[in-house]
Amino acid sequence: MPIDPSVAIGADLGARTFSWTESDVLLYHLAIGAGSRSGDNLSPAALRYTLDDAALQVLPSFGVVAPTFHETDPPPLDLPGCDINLAQVVHGAQSISVSGALPTSGTATVRTTITDVWDKGKAAVIWQEGVATAGSDGSGEELWRTRSSIFVRGEGGWGGDRGSATAVDVPERDADHVSSYAVTPQQALLYRLCGDRNPLHADPGFAKAAGFPAPILHGLCSYGIVLRELTDGLLGGDATQVGGFTGRFAGVVFPGETIRVSGWREGGSIIASAAIDGGERDGSPVLADCVLSLA
Structure with missing residues (x-):
């Protein structure tokens, strides 16, 4: 197999x-x-x-x-x-x-x-x-x-361990921070210069063959955007306060869309989520089960 x-x-x-x-x-x-x-x-x-x-x-x-x-x-x-x-x-x-x-x-x-x-x-x-x-x-x-x-x-089905995952519950109160970042049309083309030349993020033909209508933003670009927005919004822009960051890629982002980032202070960490803000895909998840641990 x-x-x-x-x-x-x-x-x-x-x-x-x-x-x-x-x-x-x-x-x-x-x-x-x-x-x-x-x-x-x-x-x-x-x-x-x-x-x-x-x-x-x-x-x-x-x-x-x-x-x-x-x-x-x-x-x-x-x-x-x-x-x-x-x-x-x-x-x-x-x-x-x-x-x-x-x-x-x-x-x-x-x-x-x-x-x-x-x-x-x-x-x-x-x-x-x-x-x-x-x-x-x-x-x-x-x-x-x-x-x-x-x-x-397209893989799986051999009867192996399904694994486990622990969902991170978003607090049932207003977020301590909400911001939006407008992804530029060339964002994926710029981010690929950081070492990820996967054509899924740049080549329209490759993206279509992979089942997407257009190239999608790198998941790790969304990951970095969300961490930066949280750092700026809740940690005064001080990156030294970040001890770690975890996130699950819950959906795709197309260049030109806007990402809405929400964060909640919870003890020694920040719980967060990210979704598409506006347009036909408003509310579509981007990053879930996000936890920013403090240094």
């Missing part, structure tokens, strides 16, 4: 050493909408994302893309025990936890393993975990940990 859990689960995907610069951080922040509002070019708070001076900070979601930031080919899917193609795959969920403020430049090594393969009947879910440590040999301090899943349409 295309996916063999006995081979995939526990597979060590090896170590990868990578480096990043302040320019990479700036590009990432611009790609997730930083600096896009009127007056941001003059705002000290907004410039913490977009100006390479002593105040430059790094939004923790950058750690998710940093290892592959300089890739120019579509993401490979040569996972042990998994014979799948790119047109079958969408991002399922993503989380990152950081050990402290991320440096604006550096070198690190990430080691990744496949931890779970779930059988959803008409689809399969493949989970990976990565640990990034400072230094070219991975001997430095831990910088961040990631956990992510991909949803593989």
Whole structure:
């Protein structure tokens, strides 16, 4: 069968050493909408994302893309025990936890393993975990940990473990923060320069063959937008207050649409959700089960 859990689960995907610069951080922040509002070019708070001076900070979601930031080919899917193609795959969920403020430049090594393969009947879910440590040999301090899943349409049905998921309930009260971000028509074309050249987000023909009427925004772009909106709206724009961020990709975003972000303070964390704001798809979910943990 295309996916063999006995081979995939526990597979060590090896170590990868990578480096990043302040320019990479700036590009990432611009790609997730930083600096896009009127007056941001003059705002000290907004410039913490977009100006390479002593105040430059790094939004923790950058750690998710940093290892592959300089890739120019579509993401490979040569996972042990998994014979799948790119047109079958969408991002399922993503989380990152950081050990402290991320440096604006550096070198690190990430080691990744496949931890779970779930059988959803008409689809399969493949989970990976990565640990990034400072230094070219991975001997430095831990910088961040990631956990992510991909949803593989058309697979599953072998009678395997269906897995489990814990829904995050949104509080039954008015949100402490609500904001909207208008996704630009070229947003996906800009974000793909952050290392994800999947043609699903840029090539209309590929998107149509995959079942979409047009290219869709990268899930991780929506993920970064939501985290940035929450950080700005509830943490005073201070990225160092973010200890981690988790979200499940609940729906697609087409460039040109608007994302509405809602957040609720709950103890030592922020519960959040994101949906399409306005238009024919008003209210369609974008990101669900979102939790921003505080540092």
